[in-house]
Amino acid sequence: MEIKDIHKVYFIGIGGIGMSALARYFKFIGKEVAGYDKTKTPLTNELSDAGISVHYVDDLSLVPTGFLNKDHTLVVYTPAVPTSHSEYQYFAQQGFDIKKRSEVLGLITKDSFCFAVAGTHGKTTTSSILAHLLKETGTPLTAFLGGISEDFNSNFLLEGTDFSVVEADEFDRSFLRLSPNVACVTSMDADHLDIYGDAEELRKSFIDFTNRLKPGGKLFVRNGLPLEGITYGIEDGSDYCIRNIKVEHGTYIFDLGTPDQDFYGVKFNKPGRHNLLNGLVAFAMAIQAGSPPYRLVEALSSFKGVQRRFSYRIKNEQFVFIDDYAHHPTEIDAVFEAIEEMHPNKKVLAIFQPHLFTRTRDFGDDFAKSLSRFKNVVLLDIYPAREEPIDGINSEWLLEKMTNVNKKILKKEELISEIKSQDPEVLVAMGAGDIGLEVTKIKNLLDYAH
Template sequence: MTNWKYIYFVGIGGIGMSALARWFKANGFQVAGYDKTLTTLVQTLIDEDIKVNLEDEVSAMPAEFIADPDHTLVIYTPAVPVQHKQMLYLRDNNFLILKRSQVLGMLTKNLRTVGVAGTHGKTTTSSIVAHILRQAEVNSTAFLGGITQNYGTNLLLNEPTEHLEEVICVVEADEFDRSFLTLYPEIAIVTSTDADHLDIYGKHEAVLDSFKEFVSQIDEEGALFMKHGLEIGSATKAKVYTYSLSAGDYQAENIRIENARFVFDIKHPAGAIEQIAMVIPGYHNIENSIAAAAVALYLDVPSEKIKEALESYRGVKRRFEYQVERSGKVYIDDYAHHPAEIEAFLKSVKALYPGRHITAVFQPHLFTRTRDFADGFAESLSTADRLLLLDIYPARELPIEGVTSEMLLEKVGISDKKIISKEELLKVLPELDTEVIVTIGAGDIDTLVLPIKNLFAAPVTNN
């Protein structure tokens, strides 16, 4: 790494890419990058004095980066289109170009790495592990896939030490494009292996094979903590532990809702951690907490420290994030973009607000994902009382004939449903009789969160 002076990110606005960008800047490198949209996260990077250009023209890149290919490392995300002008130039001029996952694998090679993988749940679970370690004053660093509410960042830096091999590094291990196969963790969590990213994998069997290869890379002296019922444990030589809400080596007991909070115990092989009152809601978050607690116990964090950390953990932005919570009106935003995630989210909302009318605003993410899981999306979205469906967010994809929001809407089994534009949504919402509003999706629906929050942040008064 001493050979590099300049680090250029193509797709710097991604949550994982931005964490790496911050790490390099904190360690004395000159950092710049490209992203197509001026999101809140991109603006934050700019405010931190990281140069970000929003055009893919080569001329938009810093001149000193272009002039010194021998000392410039390019890090890119596979979500960038193949014909991206800057990427074409960088390839043609022999710049060293690596995926984020490759660089992350290099950085974590000499650290005690905890890799958190899964088709859903990995962002919250990894951030809970990181929070427990930070609260227990364990020297650790973390590269997370979301902005933590506790720290306002997706990167936690360790304290300087001459014994880097003792630092624990928490990494969100992303299965997209098999990126997590660059990691060789000492400890791993696998939350789920559902079918996803079929535009990359083709079949669910290929997804499972990729997870098996990932767990085969765990240190033989290490440990795998996987959700009970997954069929990947035989692929590793590490010690295997299981967890879930109600089965496995680590599980929850006495789950109840008190004062709009989930309260539960964690039963583990050596005893129990009792009366945990979580700030973040959701049955799925109880399960995520069990996995994180299991790893913390494995790392000899005292039970009382784990309980304190779980009760002070405030979640990740866009993961069951309350925007408005007042009498008569609740607005929650969530990043869910897979049918299983949407189902878990909406079931938890209904459990917290029994009998309340739920209006869901959903933006499908990717044409291929909408095509592959249309029936699952329709079933999970039918849990809401009203559905306002936005157009599909294409991200890196071109449209697919016949795959539209209209196609998805037809399959949804509730009568109160309609297609709506983002502009129309902000006009219609105040006119609707709404009690609980939720926005769901992984595209640019996040740009609507603040405007919707402003619509309902204060009680409506009649003049």
């Protein structure tokens, strides 16, 4: 089914960050849109406010009648929804056109000049920076983001259809549905082993992704990864390279080298060397759209960030509260190093909510090592998402592996009193589950104290 043949689009799991962006897109181009999700969230509320019908019980009678006609109706689902879901079962048995989110992204972007951002970490920040750079330089683009850009206050941007920016997600091998003109790979750390089995299978999948580039396409690869492409890095002689880094008042100032010219005194405001790398590859990719490099340099300095990616919720001389999506040991390391660089010699308290039983099991030792770098850590219970519990794998099991002196497990309702009793100078909340909903509560209560 081509986009022009679709009249109605029904989403199973419409509240997901990527799914909701697609829902916005179809609504914007004039299609009728409705969907199901199991939980009401700020995202689903925004979809409802935009005129999209959303319900929260798996009940076919709640699906608007017009969407039960398979002619001209596309059904989109996320792999996080089990195929035992009764609405999914109905649509499958009745022969509806059913596609995964990744297939729909491929359908939408196939006729555009497509930028795809791949990697086990950094996809959302890199794609958000890229979308910001292209928008600021007047490029007609559509962007589907895996987080809420603080520059657009949205996970979706429609400035035109000539160019598209998408995240190429390795989960469930989704990125193999895309055929980009320009792609990057930011990282290839082992993850999603419930899907791949081992790190070697994950590596092969990334190679398969790079082979999906359109003829004449370009691939940007972080220096050190086992892939052939245009390299980027920090102080390492890559094709695109950042040099002479300084930090002044929380802002990075550095020199940026490209194969054609160098730029001096470039500014970037997102903490962390990992974010510098994300900004660098977004800059390199944006050049491929014909954007003037000097204007891209200016746009780098105005990038605000992505919600829950090292987001400052409170920041003053006495107290800093940081919110981050980190849910993998490598990401926790990156958060720790960014705090050390931007807020040295401060008393730090880290709150972490593990995400998925399988990920906690597969990387238990690595999680313990990364979390033990923080002197003070609070663990929440594991957020299960799509999974059933695994016997013996819980936050108590992870806590035992950690070497911190000050470590404990708490319930969410105990967090405020614990934060007040520890009185940290820097508080960081990390995790990909529902800890993000707690962050607003914590901020509202701590605002009064600071």
